[in-house]
Amino acid sequence: MTRMRGRDFGLPFSGPTGPENAITDVPGVAVGHTTLIHGEGALRIGEGPVRTGVTAILPRQETGRPAPVWAGMHSFNGAGELTGSHFVAEYGWFLGPVCLTGTHNVGVVHKASLDWFLARHGAAMGPGFWHLPIVGETWDGFLNDSHGGHLKPEHVRDALDGARPGPVAEGAVGGGTGMSCYQFKAGIGTASRRVAAAGQWTVGALVQANFGRREEFRPFGRPWNAAGATAREEKPGEGSIIGILATDAPLLPHQLQRLARRAAVGMARTGTSGNNGSGDIFLAFSTANALPLDAERGVTPLDHLPNEQLNPVFTGAADAVEEAILNAIVAADTMIGRDGNRAEGIDHAALRAMFA
Amino acid sequence: MTRMRGRDFGLPFSGPTGPENAITDVPGVAVGHTTLIHGEGALRIGEGPVRTGVTAILPRQETGRPAPVWAGMHSFNGAGELTGSHFVAEYGWFLGPVCLTGTHNVGVVHKASLDWFLARHGAAMGPGFWHLPIVGETWDGFLNDSHGGHLKPEHVRDALDGARPGPVAEGAVGGGTGMSCYQFKAGIGTASRRVAAAGQWTVGALVQANFGRREEFRPFGRPWNAAGATAREEKPGEGSIIGILATDAPLLPHQLQRLARRAAVGMARTGTSGNNGSGDIFLAFSTANALPLDAERGVTPLDHLPNEQLNPVFTGAADAVEEAILNAIVAADTMIGRDGNRAEGIDHAALRAMFA
């Protein structure tokens, strides 16, 4: 928790944050990471080097019967994966954790997330209960032996079991371990905003940031001119960003789709136009209107915040995603991965000078 | 109201209907038609022959301040127009009437519907009030002088002012005047279902049916083999269907999108696979959760019927659309339009024999 964050460099963010400036400022949300870093040198598929991991977000730290969270989604550029998307679009809610990882870990994480959920709830729900996990990914193959299958079910369980409210580790941790953003070393970032919109609400964001070409990088509209090495990825820009937005504001599913679209604004503010090979997919959920699963429930009231009140919530979402991305960059140090591939951390002194 | 309906021929529809077996069985919904039929013989653009009109559906017979209805939409094959669609998708509701007409009348109806709404509500809402009318269309140019611009603003006002609850005229009336379906003369049809789903609800449908090739026609799965003339449209199948679903069940916008998708099931049951040039667009709205427009409203409870209860509502929607289409066909008599173009009414005796 002693890592630098964007605010330490004078980046002129707008709006008041929650206490941790993290997605966990939304009550009930918990985050856990498993980080795998070992090996050096030439790639030997199946042996390493390994630079990967998984991040788990529990939308409700559940205490009993599973309770859906209302949700909506936006795919700004869908060259990626977010499993469970059809279900979210149809039902307007999802159950259980959201996991973020490297592209080639999706299957393992999907299975392990399911097994973790069944271990907690399967007996109570019975053998007729089915579950569709939510797993998002970005590509860590520049640094990681991504054809080698190093992430195992126990790593996923550890992230899920280790999920906590409070401060969230950023940078080269969890699913973000092997990621780069604007060809700087990056990974996981988070932020939050307090918004006043016919009540006081929190909007939190967590991103796994792995997108952008260096020449696109324009934090707060300023082109990055600092000298220094660039991570020479094989296919710059062929990364992705998965962004998760959480709020306690009582939004309906179609309103959460609207919120998810604002994540693209936060991304755009950092400079990119969205690259062809980038899977820029955003999921927004609301913890309000908690109702345990109950197939027998009849007509039920739900609170909702009318459309006319949403502007501050929209701005908070864009602000939080923008800050989460920059946090993901500043928190990450230079990393050398497979075949000596090097992802340079951003030059902190240059960044500080830029915003002095 | 003495026209034949599908049930008069023994068509084996499922499920209990409302009292009028019409969209107006949903309390508050009113329907009005203006029908223009004059002239015969060779087409003289701007003079006729005229076979067109407009149908107006008021989702709430309003009594004061306008109140949105919650809504969702599905475009099965979007080769047509339903104005207001972006707004419905974004806001999850719409204000004011839905009008159905011929393709080339959309602009006139749009303007006249707006003016009618402003005449009722403009002064109270003030000059900063804006409104986006909902206008759907299908193509009546086989029978009508559709390049001639015969529908005028006063015709639209008449339909809107004449909207009533209770029985609804079907066949070659209103927006359906010049339409054909499966190359039979057709037009407007309506139907309703009573459904039990954690409460008693009504689902009503009204269609402007102008789609399908004769060889596709398979009511209740039975190929139409009766001898007899076929309306030889220039481009068979290049029609469309606009279908409106109304319900008093408290559905949220994403659930109304789901309902709208069931209209495609009702359409498919009549035989078509959906033709390339057909604009098969469906709009579903719920009159529940009535709230007058109020930009200052804060957190507000809405009733909703959980997803788990929706199956009977879905079936009712498909059933009502299927019946509305067949009603649109059986209610229409042979019509001769411009250039002697002839749309043959379905052979009632053959239909009765088929389902005897």
Next chain:
Amino acid sequence: MTRMRGRDFGLPFSGPTGPENAITDVPGVAVGHTTLIHGEGALRIGEGPVRTGVTAILPRQETGRPAPVWAGMHSFNGAGELTGSHFVAEYGWFLGPVCLTGTHNVGVVHKASLDWFLARHGAAMGPGFWHLPIVGETWDGFLNDSHGGHLKPEHVRDALDGARPGPVAEGAVGGGTGMSCYQFKAGIGTASRRVAAAGQWTVGALVQANFGRREEFRPFGRPWNAAGATAREEKPGEGSIIGILATDAPLLPHQLQRLARRAAVGMARTGTSGNNGSGDIFLAFSTANALPLDAERGVTPLDHLPNEQLNPVFTGAADAVEEAILNAIVAADTMIGRDGNRAEGIDHAALRAMFA
């Protein structure tokens, strides 16, 4: 290959089929199944009984460098999973096999399908190559120990390695092993159509059919009245259908979305209105315009069949899906699974009598 098919019962299907009346009539398409059936009696999670499997569809039996197939998708009711959907929507194509399986096998199949693909192409493509497998699912937990994790990577490899052109096994095989449709035992079904549309083309369908309530079943519009036991699923209708459409017609991605929507017509013709908990998701691909992956390629011509020619292709798609569903039902015998749960095969004599 001696199983009964729908045509053996006089079901009045329309249109000419390809030689095998199977998705493999589209040149280059191959199908393989792994079927797991063992154990009886009371459920012991992790031990059985086991009634599950996986079906693999290779869109191009590849002979060298991987070549995308152009694709589009439609989610009629998204209460299910089809991984890779964001990518297909964005890029308009996909690479590699499509696998169908039980809901809780998605993760294992995803990983195994990836590993199979990397084993074939990973070395040539290099460590920077990433791949997003396509995996669809329906729920087999009424018969199968679906919380027990019985499907293993080697089963997936076997299905992939065993994929062949030519006849395709139907019913309780592969991914369809534990499935029911309209509360009859069902599983995998396939069919094809030859269509003339400015050229001669084939449209093939393969479905994993696991949807519908008995009272909805209306093949060719005729209600099923036969006496006999009904599979008493815990949550009738909470199944799903994944449908895959293949064609050699040169369709562009937006046209393949249009084709995928016609699969919902084929489904609707069998009677269902689409149940709430059903994941009814359809993927259409075209094998035309084969181009190996090549990031350096510049402007390239693609053949396309103009929209105006698509009606026969649309009808062929609806017809093939309808027949594939009925084939999936008639090919499956009664199966008893976990806890003695029984899915009754359709009464062949009653079916034959109905269509005599």
Next chain:
Amino acid sequence: MTRMRGRDFGLPFSGPTGPENAITDVPGVAVGHTTLIHGEGALRIGEGPVRTGVTAILPRQETGRPAPVWAGMHSFNGAGELTGSHFVAEYGWFLGPVCLTGTHNVGVVHKASLDWFLARHGAAMGPGFWHLPIVGETWDGFLNDSHGGHLKPEHVRDALDGARPGPVAEGAVGGGTGMSCYQFKAGIGTASRRVAAAGQWTVGALVQANFGRREEFRPFGRPWNAAGATAREEKPGEGSIIGILATDAPLLPHQLQRLARRAAVGMARTGTSGNNGSGDIFLAFSTANALPLDAERGVTPLDHLPNEQLNPVFTGAADAVEEAILNAIVAADTMIGRDGNRAEGIDHAALRAMFA
């Protein structure tokens, strides 16, 4: 054509422009405006004051038989109207002009655009020919008597007949006459980029800019701190932006949807997060692959630029939209409209100082 443009103030735009830095740099694209400004003082509905108009974009200055342009669309926030959207999504192309106007003029413009098209092509196409015009709108009711219906068919014809290639008037002209952006007087803006992407292409943008709250305005990431009056709109941010992207790059419909999504990036770069009541809708078209309408055409080759080449085109689209928005602002002078409502032009000296 002597108006100021963004580049006159040192705004640090990226990338090379076409010769006019306008949408008309795409060969074949022509633009025309009709501007209505008359009356002052208190609003008298139907009399004025009038501050409205219409802008017409011809995608191909047609010389004979109409020829579609390939197209795609993105609704970032759909609280607005763009007629023809269902058709574009379904067919992947559209015919004829795109018109931009004030919200309450949509009906009149729709009809007049249709009549203009029929006057040119109706006789040749015959009475069975139908056409769905494309009309977009934003709200000019802060300055204009928007309930008064001042725009007439002849104004639309004038804009269409007056459409020309070459320089494009910006600011308070055409459809932009009564518009404000970030509570500055604004209106129409345009820009273009030359991009190298396996060939040389032009991407042009034209926007009708009427969105944003003053406190959101952050050109190139810099908050606007200049003193000075703010246009006190009744509902700040309840404007909209319609953005049209044109290119001669051979993009397929699904690729043009992708391009349209980049318009949201250009918008986001100017500061807004997208307000609730804003209709932010974008349409992209390609003039490549010109083929006259021909219902008999069979398999036809189309050029396409593979996805892998699209990054420069995406960046060009975002750049052009960003510049078009800022051009729409700097070109507009202070305007006083109905009831003395005042929309202040941006302070040119302050802007120049900010980017000195």
